[in-house]
Amino acid sequence: xxxxxxxxxxxxxxxxxxAQTASQLTTPGIRRVGERLACLCGACKNTVANCPMLECHYxxxxxxxxxxxxxxxATDENVIARFIKDDGLKALSSPPAEGFNLLSWVMPFxxxxxxxxxxxxxxxxxxxxxxxxxxxxxxxxxQYRSRAEKxxxxxxx
Amino acid sequence: xxxxxxxxxxxxxxxxxxxxxxxxxxxxxxxxxxxxSSQRAVYAVWALLTTASGLLVYGLLAGDFxxxxxxxxxxxxxxxxxxxxxxxxxxxxSLLLWAWILSTYAAVVVFTNRNRxxxxxxxxxxTLMVTQVFFLILIAFVVSPFQVLAVGRGITEVxxxxxxxxxxxxxxxxxxxxxxxxxxxxFSVPFAFALGSLITRQPGDAWIHTTRxxxxxxxxFQTCGILLGAGWAYAVLGWGGYWGWDPVENASLLPWITATxxxxxxxxxxxxxxxxxxxIVLIASTFFLCxxxxxxxxxxxxxxxxxxxxxxxGNYFLVFLALGIALTLYLILDRLDYLKSESRLxxxxxxxxxxxxxNLILLASCFSVLWGTLFPVISEYxxxxxxxxxxxxxxxVNIPIGLFLLLLTGVGPLIAWRRSxxxxxxxxxxxxxxxxxxxxxxxxxxxxxxxxxxxxxxxxVFVAWTVAAEFWKGAAAIRAKxxxxxxxxxxxxxxxxxxxYGGYLVHMGIVFMFIGFSGAAFNKDSTVEVNIGSxxxxxxxxxxxxxxxxxxxxxxxxxxxxxxxRKAGELIGTLEPERRLYKSSKQPTSEVSIRRRLNEDxxxxxxxxxxxxxxxxxxxxxxxxxxxxxxxxxxxxxxTWVCLVPSKIKMQFARTEVVGVVSERHVPVKS
Numbered sequence: 057x058x059x060x061x062x063x064x065x066x067x068x069x070x071x072x073x074x075a076q077t078a079s080q081l082t083t084p085g086i087r088r089v090g091e092r093l094a095c096l097c098g099a100c101k102n103t104v105a106n107c108p109m110l111e112c113h114y115x116x117x118x119x120x121x122x123x124x125x126x127x128x129x130a131t132d133e134n135v136i137a138r139f140i141k142d143d144g145l146k147a148l149s150s151p152p153a154e155g156f157n158l159l160s161w162v163m164p165f166x167x168x169x170x171x172x173x174x175x176x177x178x179x180x181x182x183x184x185x186x187x188x189x190x191x192x193x194x195x196x197x198x199q200y201r202s203r204a205e206k207x208x209x210x211x212x213x
Numbered sequence: 214x215x216x217x218x219x220x221x222x223x224x225x226x227x228x229x230x231x232x233x234x235x236x237x238x239x240x241x242x243x244x245x246x247x248x249x250s251s252q253r254a255v256y257a258v259w260a261l262l263t264t265a266s267g268l269l270v271y272g273l274l275a276g277d278f279x280x281x282x283x284x285x286x287x288x289x290x291x292x293x294x295x296x297x298x299x300x301x302x303x304x305x306x307s308l309l310l311w312a313w314i315l316s317t318y319a320a321v322v323v324f325t326n327r328n329r330x331x332x333x334x335x336x337x338x339x340t341l342m343v344t345q346v347f348f349l350i351l352i353a354f355v356v357s358p359f360q361v362l363a364v365g366r367g368i369t370e371v372x373x374x375x376x377x378x379x380x381x382x383x384x385x386x387x388x389x390x391x392x393x394x395x396x397x398x399x400f401s402v403p404f405a406f407a408l409g410s411l412i413t414r415q416p417g418d419a420w421i422h423t424t425r426x427x428x429x430x431x432x433x434f435q436t437c438g439i440l441l442g443a444g445w446a447y448a449v450l451g452w453g454g455y456w457g458w459d460p461v462e463n464a465s466l467l468p469w470i471t472a473t474x475x476x477x478x479x480x481x482x483x484x485x486x487x488x489x490x491x492x493i494v495l496i497a498s499t500f501f502l503c504x505x506x507x508x509x510x511x512x513x514x515x516x517x518x519x520x521x522x523x524x525x526x527g528n529y530f531l532v533f534l535a536l537g538i539a540l541t542l543y544l545i546l547d548r549l550d551y552l553k554s555e556s557r558l559x560x561x562x563x564x565x566x567x568x569x570x571x572n573l574i575l576l577a578s579c580f581s582v583l584w585g586t587l588f589p590v591i592s593e594y595x596x597x598x599x600x601x602x603x604x605x606x607x608x609x610v611n612i613p614i615g616l617f618l619l620l621l622t623g624v625g626p627l628i629a630w631r632r633s634x635x636x637x638x639x640x641x642x643x644x645x646x647x648x649x650x651x652x653x654x655x656x657x658x659x660x661x662x663x664x665x666x667x668x669x670x671x672x673x674v675f676v677a678w679t680v681a682a683e684f685w686k687g688a689a690a691i692r693a694k695x696x697x698x699x700x701x702x703x704x705x706x707x708x709x710x711x712x713x714y715g716g717y718l719v720h721m722g723i724v725f726m727f728i729g730f731s732g733a734a735f736n737k738d739s740t741v742e743v744n745i746g747s748x749x750x751x752x753x754x755x756x757x758x759x760x761x762x763x764x765x766x767x768x769x770x771x772x773x774x775x776x777x778x779r780k781a782g783e784l785i786g787t788l789e790p791e792r793r794l795y796k797s798s799k800q801p802t803s804e805v806s807i808r809r810r811l812n813e814d815x816x817x818x819x820x821x822x823x824x825x826x827x828x829x830x831x832x833x834x835x836x837x838x839x840x841x842x843x844x845x846x847x848x849x850x851x852x853t854w855v856c857l858v859p860s861k862i863k864m865q866f867a868r869t870e871v872v873g874v875v876s877e878r879h880v881p882v883k884s
Contacts, residue, residue: 091605146599157600160600
């Protein structure tokens with residue numbers, strides 16, 4: 057009885073998938089999961105959700121698979137796990153943030169921080185000590201200031 | 214014909230080698246006539262490559278299908294424009310184009326500097342010719358464009374060719390690749406001057422002054438190439454939208470980013486004599502990223518819809534890159550004394566610091582794009598399992614970096630050279646910050662809560678305000694002094710310092726582009742199967758499929774849908790998306806139909822008909838604000854042209870100091 061029920065359910069899902077039109081494959085649920093999956097057609101770098109090829113040999117069956125699994129109550133994580141099982145980690149549109157692949161996420165920001173450190177080190181190294189203004193006689197300072205103002209008058213650079 | 218073409222390439226290779234040896238030996242043995250003859254060899258290389266290119270183009274136009282390249286990339290039914298564009302449609306032809314453009318640039322450089330830089334020019338020539346010879350090795354010995362199909366295969370007649378890939382048969386094909394090549398190849402020239410300057414320990418910043426315009430023009434070509442490609446990818450369904458973070462798209466972006474950083478940091482060297490090492494590193498990085506990008510397209514290292522067929526030339530590129538980078542690093546390390554800064558940073562709150570941060574952010578974004586592009590290869594090498602790094606990764610990493618860069622675009626102009634006080638910054642930031650917060654508040658009140666869109670649009674207002682304020686303040690001063698009205702005052706202001714105000718226009722163009730990018734947060738799409746005469750709705754549009762038509766021409770069979778577009782019941786236009794099947798390749802393509810407006814684009818694709826032919830399958834998209842990207846492109850172009858116009862008043866920046874107070878004399882010189 058149980059086997060019969062499973063067979064009937066499988067047949068029902070198969071019929072559903074055959075009947076699915078393009079518009080039925082763009083539901084919010086399919087789109088949400090499809091965003092996390094890479095289109096592995098080999099031509100584009102889109103996700104399953106936004107691959108614009110209506111008859112894409114990867115994205116279309118992938119959407120159908122998502123629809124099938126969702127129709128029998130699979131959660132998003134179940135669907136993703138199934139894709140990883142079938143196609144490996146490359147099924148994901150972004151590398152998982154674990155193990156060696158964590159580096160893919162971390163490195164850009166590590167580089168940014170390292171660059172920031174380098175900039176501050178450069179500033180420290182090349183920063184000129186504050187001029188000893190107090191040691192200049194005020195009349196000399198005024199003279200320089202008025203000369204500078206005269207010479208730079210009319211220029212905004 | 215094929216023999217003559219191959220001979221030209223071989224002779225060009227010989228002349229290129231002669232030019233390298235002649236330049237170096239001429240300097241070493243102090244033989245000026247040998248140096249002169251080596252420079253004339255550059256003209257010979259150009260003449261020979263022009264002949265070879267002419268022969269290949271003739272073969273393509275005349276349909277000489279004995280040539281493997283012509284048979285693979287052209288056919289009789291293709292329009293003349295695409296037959297010509299097939300020159301760069303394949304691996305061999307595009308490498309010939311690379312070599313020809315480089316030879317043209319080299320000839321122009323040698324001619325325009327024939328009486329200047331006698332010490333440096335032989336090394337400039339040698340550097341250019343080393344690059345030239347590398348590409349000539351590829352097209353002479355590895356992937357010849359003049360290979361004949363019949364050789365050794367018993368083929369006596371080839372009636373027709375395969376034709377150009379249908380996705381490439383679009384008008385942009387005629388200009389997008391050449392623009393990119395003009396950009397890629399053009400960076401060889403400032404790099405050659407930088408290397409020549411380094412080798413000869415040239416005093417001053419001669420290489421920077423000489424190549425400033427060259428770098429700007431090359432940057433402009435690269436910008437045009439990238440944005441024309443984006444426009445093409447947007448208008449031809451299948452490329453994945455205007456930017457898909459495809460490895461080959463990324464490869465064109467990388468040198469553009471480093472070149473942008475160079476164009477900013479070079480001002481520090483011109484005005485303050487600082488960052489000399491950094492500028493050499495930046496221009497060298499730009500050049501090597503151009504070579505790397507060319508390799509990425511052709512080696513099969515990463516898979517891409519844009520890539521040429523896999524070929525063995527990747528290893529040649531790796532050797533060239535390794536040797537080139539090693540030599541450049543050696544020269545920099547050996548000449549650190551010569552590259553010492555002439556002055557010091559006076560204050561952290563200064564324009565100099567803002568340039569440093571600008572460079573940092575640009576380089577961080579360059580690294581993240583490079584890292585994401587290569588990570589699948591690295592991951593597979595280390596873990597043995599391939600991963601995908603697609604648009605979601607790049608968006609998550611690069612959007613925050615891009616927004617920070619946008620912020621710096623607005624902050625930079627508000628900070629003075631040498632030092633700024635906190636009070637003056639407060640005054641300068643107040644108005645643009647209020648404008649930014651007001652816009653964000655207004656958008657939130659209108660029900661928009663997309664975080665990145667809010668931040669991006671807010672920053673756009675902030676930057677636009679600062680740029681406009683710069684024009685306004687300057688123009689107001691001129692109006693007060695000369696009594697001009699606002700527009701002529703702005704023109705006068707720009708003419709007085711074209712580089713500065715042209716740069717501001719470029720920043721404004723970038724702001725417009727960010728407005729366009731922000732619109733992506735609100736994209737809508739719908740795919741429907743609809744009966745003829747029936748209507749469906751997307752956004753505020755009601756679309757009715759009126760009829761379906763089909764026909765054919767020599768090249769392809771077409772099938773198009775006529776769709777009426779209504780808004781609030783009023784007919785506002787008709788769109789006719791088309792589907793084509795190319796006869797020779799049997800490959801279908803989609804010609805989308807777009808109603809472009811500044812607020813949003815309505816974008817329709819006719820995906821086909823239902824099995825019984827009674828229904829049309831239409832993919833409809835609404836892309837808000839996307840047209841601002843193309844508006845921004847035009848403004849960037851105008852700004853770049855303005856930068857190239859000589860300023861009416863030239864500023865000279867003496868780098869002298871007096872006790873206690875820095876003296877930076879501005880000496881006006883009427884040109």
